[in-house]
Amino acid sequence: xxxxxxxxxxxxxxxxxxxxxxxxxxxxxxxxxxxxxxxxxxxxxxxxxxxxxxxxxxxxxxxxxxxxxxxxxxxxxxxxxxxxxxxxxxxxxxxxxxxxxxxxxxxxxxxxxxxxxxxxxxxxxxxxxxxxxxxxxxxxxx
Numbered sequence: 001x002x003x004x005x006x007x008x009x010x011x012x013x014x015x016x017x018x019x020x021x022x023x024x025x026x027x028x029x030x031x032x033x034x035x036x037x038x039x040x041x042x043x044x045x046x047x048x049x050x051x052x053x054x055x056x057x058x059x060x061x062x063x064x065x066x067x068x069x070x071x072x073x074x075x076x077x078x079x080x081x082x083x084x085x086x087x088x089x090x091x092x093x094x095x096x097x098x099x100x101x102x103x104x105x106x107x108x109x110x111x112x113x114x115x116x117x118x119x120x121x122x123x124x125x126x127x128x129x130x131x132x133x134x135x136x137x138x139x140x141x142x
Contacts, residue, residue, distance in 0.1 A: 012132055013041075013044025013045035015069070021046070023040050023070045024049055024061055026073045026074055027074040028077040036131070039131050045070070048067065053085075055079045055085070056079075062092055070098075072099050073099070074102075075102045083113055086098060086100075086117060087116055087117065090116075098113075098117065099118065099120050099134060099138055100113040101124060103123070
């Protein structure tokens with residue numbers, strides 16, 4: 001799906017009450033963090049912060065867990081990977097929606113993440129339209 005208008009983009013990153021969807025990005029690649037941040041902010045989300053591994057994510061999200069609506073969580077990271085961090089993050093905030101970010105070869109890990117509570121996944125490399133579709137689906141259907 002191609003998003004043609006700013007109004008459509010804003011609807012994706014906005015909750016029913018009109019406030020922005022608050023997002024936290026977890027990825028060990030600074031380039032990926034910036035790419036995802038630019039995409040999410042482009043359609044109205046508020047990026048609250050980022051972490052470079054699961055261990056750091058648990059610490060940082062713990063301080064703002066009740067405010068975070070959505071986390072993008074890379075599967076492969078040093079110290080604590082996304083699969084290990086996922087249940088701990090959900091425990092911090094059970095209403096948290098998590099979208100896993102994975103490389104093409106991680107199909108089994110993606111399945112495991114969904115079973116563990118992730119709502120969806122994005123496969124690298126990804127296009128902006130695909131990210132929009134997934135975020136919209138997760139925010140509307142979960």
